[in-house]
Amino acid sequence: MELSSKQQAIELIKKSQKILLVTHKNPDGDAIGSILAFKIALQTLGKEVVAVCPCSGTMPDNMNFLKDIDKLQFNIESSKDFVITLDTTEAEVQKLGYKQKPEDNKLNIVVTLSSGQLKPENVSFGKSAFGFDLVVVLDSPDLERLGDFFDQHTELFYEIPLINIDHHSSNDYFGKVNWVDIAATSTCEILVALLEALGQGNQLFNEEVATALLTGIITDTGSFQNVNTTPKSFTVAAQLVALGARQQDIITSIFRTKSITTLKIWGKVLTNLKDEGRLRFVWSTASKDEINEVGANLSEVGGVVDELLKSVPDTDFSLLITERNGNIHGSLRATKKNIDVATIAGMFGGGGHPQAAAFDIKDGRGLEDVAREVVSRIRTHQSNRV
Ligand SMILES: [Mn+2]
Structure with missing residues (x-):
């Protein structure tokens, strides 16, 4: 039986160790809430996580009530490493060294084997992809919405398995796995289901995760006033409040403070x-x-x-x-x-x-x-x- 996109996403996340999370430029409450909650939850699962909100250096002021918002990055450093990969299925490497030959601008890389042999077809080259084994894009209908970050790091989005989690009906299914639920009020609402599955229950939801997820639901439904508000969004919100979400902080920060x-x-x-x-x-x-x-x-x-x-x-x-x-x-x-x-x-x-x-x-x-x-x-x- 073919796996659903939710099951495929869960399998990919479980077997990945270093994960890049990205959301859209000019991030709103749903983008910031979803990336922050997912980052904390994945770290609880022991994953190494880099979370990028592509924007020009400042987060919206009204999101400052979210602890750890300063752990989100605006970009990642470009890597200058050039990686040479050896397939060592039939060879055991004893030693690696290099000999510089400045007279003809060459550098020889010397691989000393203790057994077996290496053939030219066992050698491959690639730009370093920062060591990520999974990319997850949150709340973005297409890759262009990631702005300059996509232009600067295009290879990341084509060379590494990509999961696209979103609720926009205009989503163009750019991922290897596409979990697009247009009935969901927000990406945060989708993540509640994902974190329940990954943590087999409520164990990934601490106060900060619940608060970040409720922020997305509240901002994308206009505090449950927009016409996209569904009965399910109320149920999920109640669940998050029960798990410790600081609902009053969200409301006062987002809706009752006007500069x-x-x-x-x-x-x-x-x-x-x-x-x-x-x-x-x-x-x-x-x-x-x-x-x-x-x-x-x-x-x-x-x-x-x-x-x-x-x-x-x-x-x-x-x-x-x-x-x-x-x-x-x-x-x-x-x-x-x-x-x-x-x-x-x-x-x-x-x-x-x-x-x-x-x-x-x-x-x-x-x-x-x-x-x-x-x-x-x-x-x-x-x-x-x-
Ligand atoms: Mn959204």
């Missing part, structure tokens, strides 16, 4: 808000200048759409268009059940979930031009629908 810059960027977005009335959507913009003027970071800008715009009454969805890293970024949230904003994001080359989706436009046009076209196409789309 002045967050409030200022909310102010800008509210000032720019346009109500499309009969067409049942609202949209707003935040230009690079407006974002810079208040000093908001990307996660504060991203939070506007989740915390502010998703609660507008009498609409189907909301849209926020921002300038980031030279691109124009559109972020869509359904404000009503049974609305599929991924279809709308798809009209502009993006994707996501029915309730939350995004797109990027990088054709050199400015925010205003792009916004005008995007909104006009969405108006047409909506007038055919409502």
Whole structure:
């Protein structure tokens, strides 16, 4: 019988010793919660783990309540080692040495055998892959979402077995094993099942693991207010609280603390808000200048759409268009059940979930031009629908 993706993932993890965990760039609560919980759990199992959140040097401030968040790395050092591998099935190596021949720029590597023999076909070469025997990518629909980290270490993702664990419906199944559960609210929810299986029960869930996993579920469901919230997510959350998850810390850190810059960027977005009335959507913009003027970071800008715009009454969805890293970024949230904003994001080359989706436009046009076209196409789309 063929193994399920969950069983395959478990088998691969069990037999691996040095594991690289990676999540998407600009990590959110689910990315950080899942990578941190998984790192701690794998270390409890005696594995050597390197956990990378590819971002430009700072984690979102509101995640500081997670102990050990400083053990997550932003990148890994590039290895300069060149590895020569000998297949010693039919030879026993007694001694290894080298002779330098500077006169003709050569270096001879001398292998002295005590028995057997080596043939040219027993020798292979490769770049060192840091010694990892498994890579696990968390909460990322594709490898491009890993940003520069993927570009710098592409070989890691093709030469080493890769497990892809995610809940985005746009996931493109880039792993050797793909555990993609689009019914799960978050990657953290999937990890609860994985850690139960790996630890045969609750033994891998200490307070920190439970807190990190609950962080992902709470952020990806908007504290159980988003339409993607499922009965199962409540059950899993209750289980995590019973295992010691610090739910109040999560809520106060993520939802009840608003910095002045967050409030200022909310102010800008509210000032720019346009109500499309009969067409049942609202949209707003935040230009690079407006974002810079208040000093908001990307996660504060991203939070506007989740915390502010998703609660507008009498609409189907909301849209926020921002300038980031030279691109124009559109972020869509359904404000009503049974609305599929991924279809709308798809009209502009993006994707996501029915309730939350995004797109990027990088054709050199400015925010205003792009916004005008995007909104006009969405108006047409909506007038055919409502
Ligand atoms: Mn997620």
